[in-house]
Amino acid sequence: MGDSLSKAGQFDLAAVYYEKALFDQSRRLDSMNADIYRLSANDLLFKKIQCQKYLKRFEEAWLTAQRIDLNEPNDTLQFRLRYELALCGYLSRHYGEAHGQILQTRFYVRDSTLFSALDVLEILTLNELDRWPESKEIFKRYVVRNQLSINADELYDFLRKKPKSPEKAQLLSFVMPGVGQMYAGFPMQGLVSVGLQTLALGFGVYHVWHRYYLIGFFTGAGMFQAFYFGGARRAELMAEETNRKRKAKNNQKIRAVLIEGENKKGK
Template identity: 30%
Template sequence: MKLISAFCSICIFLCVTPLTEANDSRDAAKWMTRADSLSGEAVWFEAAIAYERVYYLSDDPVLRVKANLAKADALKQLGEYSRAADDLQRSLVFPGNDSLRLEVLFQLSLCTYLDGDYSGALSFMGQLRHTTDSATACPGSDLLEGLVLSAQHRWEELREHLENWLGQHPRGRLLKDSLVRYYAENYLAGAPDPLPDPDRARLMSTLLPGSGQVYAGSAGWGVLNAFSQLASLGAFALMAYNGYYFASVIAGLGPFQAFYFGGIRQAGEFAEQNRNSRLESFRAAVDIFLLEVSDQLDS
């Protein structure tokens, strides 16, 4: 009796498991359609959940990668780039076809770039390059690599990348010389260098009050700071001369040291701000140039 019972249990297990799996696969396909429909209606949050459900239910590796990619798109729409990148990493070990693997790597680079992790984006771009040499295999990858290099302020490497990008593109070969020259003359030559150095600005303000601010591009603040230091020193001298010794130290030297050391710190901060602002403006101009190049190649 026990043997019969065990035999029946095994039979039930063997029959039910494939049936359950078949149900799950059917459900996965159904949910994929539903997720696509939600995505089409721009209901991104629900679409992301539905794609995750497909990933959860399906045993088909291709469908899982497709769902993961589509979920990353939905998360990008929600501005959740970091989560999209984390999810995509699940599909990195995907053993399927190259085109899907390339798409995963490209989307991973894009999400990492959008998340502000430029080194990470470049690392995934490296994997993408290792997987394929053909630029046409993954459209957009050259533009993305250019944007990543621009974000990292690697202007010279960007010029080399531009040459390779245009050289590999059928239409780009015709435009290569003129575009690379244009970049070299209008951007590379005008790269914001030398940029204000915060350490130098601090040193200048230490030696000559106000000069660090002038060097950092804030002449008004420099003059004001120098004048404040002079005024407090003058107050100190005047009060000491008239015999107000305690008052001269407290009301004269006290503000003076505050203006002096505050001025040094302020010069460094101004130099930092000026540096970042100039770099960002330059980077924005280069990014626009790269987008225009991409448009020209696609047109």
């Protein structure tokens, strides 16, 4: 029933039926051979995961994948199951766990000829973990193995540019208002910050000069303090945002090259 629903594109219902089949099978555990039970349960879980991935319910797929019994003596089947677990970890953004599963796959699977299929997933996972040098080494291996005319050093050229330091951006803003935002890559925002703080300070000085001390001290100083500390905090967030954008851009560039490489392999 689950298979026919899946073929019909009714993945929600198919996942329910696969889970029901798992429950029904668990009730017959005592009367089933252990190996047959493991193989059947893993197959049902695998099919349920595919349904959840089609529905883009990656967190659910990750939780389902963790129910897989990995005590599988057949290397090819064990690799398939471990790869699926690592893939679900990547798709659900559990990057650390995904990479851990990749390392375990290399350790537990005896047939090393299967490992080449891990390269793309490991590169993408390491990128998400900001472990770019390790990603670059595996990418080089991937290029050589697949005889691709890609220069890894050029692709990873962005490694020469250090990420922005949020702490440095904040400190610069405390030392000189606006400089932190400029360092973070937002020069206009830095100028606006300088302008606002100058206006607030000028407002306070003007009213104190004309002996409106309460307005000068409380309103002017209050606005200046808000802009001053708010600007420093914003500089920190801007540095983080710049790093996120750079990471996404670099990830996208490498992902595009990997997709092209995989397409060439398929021809």
